Amino acid sequence: MGILESFKTIEVESPVDKIIRQIRDLIIAGYLKAGDKLPSERKLSEKFGIGRTHIRNAIKKLEFYGILTANPQSGVIVNGADMVAMIGLITNVMKIESPDFFSLVETRCFMEVFSVQQAAVRRTENDILKLREALANFEEKVMNNLPAEQEDFIFHLKIVEACHNSVIKALMLIVLPDILEIYRREKVCVKEEAEKSLNEHQNILEAIVNQDSDVATDYMNEHLKDVLEFSKRKLNL
Template sequence: MDILENFKAIEVESPVDKIIKQIRNSIVSGQMKPGEKLPSERKLSESFGIGRTYVRDAIKKLEFYGILKTLPQSGTIVSGADISAMEGLISNVIKLNENDFFHLVETRVVMETYACGQAAVRRSNRDIADLEEKLDEYKQRVDANLPGVKEDFNFHIQITEASQNKVIKSLMLILIPDILEIYRKLNVCGEGRFYKSFDEHKVILDCIIKQDAKGAEEAMRVHLKDVVNFSLSYKGNE
């Protein structure tokens, strides 16, 4: 047996990953609280002893995960999202192996199908208004011929909000960003996909408005069918 088979490649953290870890640890430990403003990029760059480009990239990733939020003329603040649920995740951002893609999608389908059905049963008028707002934001991106990844993500998270299941919402906040990152790497969202996705979102929302739980669950399965099929074909090519 070749002794080298027992050795694994050493993963070297990028500067961005190290910045993310430090900011995350400050938030999880309570040193930085929701609503608190981050120092400027320049001050962070000086404190970390690293270029501002790395700081900017780290902030963008943390914004994507909903941990930070940049407000016009106010700077970047710590979001009030479920930050504690993120502990243990962000230090490994972008490091999920594509081989995990099928299992991530499989888990997403189980959770989102259930959440969609519960949203149809439990939704309030406020939930409907919020979902309609998220769908309209998505439509604006699609009509402008722009990728709507973030807006898509926000619509799905709003469904979990309407389901009134905080555990599912927290788990989805962990799962979806990693799935979307692999979507981008594997170019899952091909040309025209965002238009098709928007139409499917409308069907889902219509079922939730009508409180049709079974219809909502089926509409979500149909919506996720393409990515499930893609993940199965990718799994078969490993």
């Protein structure tokens, strides 16, 4: 092995990672416990000396992983969980490399197809209720011409939960937040596309309810075509 191979790549932390690291350290030290409320975005922004967008993105990422819960009335609350598992998860959030957008989307698509296949077989009545609720929330946003990226992804996450595979769910929670952030930034969910997506979601849910795995898979593959094409265009592939 040559001298060059002995050197390690220098990893530069993003502002979001630095915020996550400080929250992790406060949890480890016991200063942040389940039920504790974080300071406001404004106060955190002033304390860290960075823009509120970075604060908001860190909170959204930790909320997606179930570590924090953001409530418009009560603020951002630390969730109750096994502390060792939570610390490990936060560490993993920061250690994950930043793959290109196409790789994220491609990985998501592989897992989505598996998830919908299994969800059609394994879903429970409770899963169906959660899927219907998620779809109704998405439809409400679309019909009112409001941003619906979050509701879109929550519907997909409920499909993953309905497949009852904890590993797949954990992997999806790794790739979805970064995809969601790019979607928000690129304003992917315009009204026409959102309405098309709504119709496809309805078809997917109907196939899951009917426990028709083949039809559910076909609908999901069709639904994901536009996502893959968008990611390819973004990288000029």
